[in-house]
Amino acid sequence: SNKASLGESVEYKITGIDPGAGIMKATAAALEEYELTDWELIEGSGAAMTASLKKAYDDEEPIIITGWTPHWMFSKFDLKYLEDPKGVYGEAENINSIARNGLAEDLPGVHKVLDQFHWTPDEMGVVMSSIQDGTSPEDAAAAWVEENTDKVAEWTKDAQEGNGEEVKLAYVAWDSEIASTNVVAKVLQDLGYEVTLSQVEAGPMWAGVADGSIDAHIAGWLPLTHADQYEKYEGDFEDLGANLEGAKTGLVVPEYMDIDSIEDLKE
Numbered sequence: 001s002n003k004a005s006l007g008e009s010v011e012y013k014i015t016g017i018d019p020g021a022g023i024m025k026a027t028a029a030a031l032e033e034y035e036l037t038d039w040e041l042i043e044g045s046g047a048a049m050t051a052s053l054k055k056a057y058d059d060e061e062p063i064i065i066t067g068w069t070p071h072w073m074f075s076k077f078d079l080k081y082l083e084d085p086k087g088v089y090g091e092a093e094n095i096n097s098i099a100r101n102g103l104a105e106d107l108p109g110v111h112k113v114l115d116q117f118h119w120t121p122d123e124m125g126v127v128m129s130s131i132q133d134g135t136s137p138e139d140a141a142a143a144w145v146e147e148n149t150d151k152v153a154e155w156t157k158d159a160q161e162g163n164g165e166e167v168k169l170a171y172v173a174w175d176s177e178i179a180s181t182n183v184v185a186k187v188l189q190d191l192g193y194e195v196t197l198s199q200v201e202a203g204p205m206w207a208g209v210a211d212g213s214i215d216a217h218i219a220g221w222l223p224l225t226h227a228d229q230y231e232k233y234e235g236d237f238e239d240l241g242a243n244l245e246g247a248k249t250g251l252v253v254p255e256y257m258d259i260d261s262i263e264d265l266k267e
């Protein structure tokens with residue numbers, strides 16, 4: 001059948017990202033729920049995944065990736081989410097800011113900025129696309145901060161200025177989080193703080209905030225994607241709420257592929 005040849009055409013492989021990402025766990029669950037026993041989820045990284053996507057897209061070859069929104073890939077390529085009738089990837093997600101316990105007392109100005117930090121997928125998209133076009137994350141963040149003074153003023157309103165105090169932020173090298181974390185770091189630097197960014201895996205990012213070795217991360221995908229970490233460390237961090245609404249995860253394919261639903265992957 002056609003569907004068998006679709007599986008064969010991608011060697012029954014889904015191009016994934018780093019094993020610690022929540023979307024990898026959701027995809028493993030999807031393979032079970034949809035009984036896609038012949039299929040394999042391939043580990044890699046966000047960068048390797050987008051490189052494979054670009055290569056396939058340029059050749060109009062089939063590819064199935066673990067995808068998410070906001071992401072620049074949707075403005076570079078014509079892509080679609082596969083329908084998920086079983087709801088394995090959940091409903092729309094938020095991205096929350098997560099602070100270590102005690103940050104409000106130790107660095108109230110930093111805590112306030114993190115609490116007030118809130119932007120839209122489109123705003124994040126500007127920074128992401130600029131990085132994708134070759135600007136360094138630092139420069140892309142600095143340019144955005146310079147061009148959006150009103151927005152930044154909302155985040156820094158009534159926030160105590162720093163005097164070189166060290167702030168440690170952790171993030172995972174997902175394009176969305178590279179963008180957001182660099183923007184917040186720039187805002188805190190401009191306010192007088194000394195910001196250190198650590199690029200880590202998802203597990204250590206949550207663990208670091210819980211054990212206090214990291215001051216905060218702004219990469220909590222909830223309620224579903226990071227539910228495991230959230231439950232594991234609940235009580236050992238402060239959830240500052242959503243900094244972005246309308247995020248989404250799922251399986252993504254180029255528009256030119258003749259497939260609409262995860263169910264279509266089953267022979």
Ligand code: PBE
Pocket residue numbers: 017020021022023024067068174176177202221225226249
């Ligand atoms: N992501 C992007 C992450 C969260 C941010 C969807 C790849 C994940 O844990 O799956």
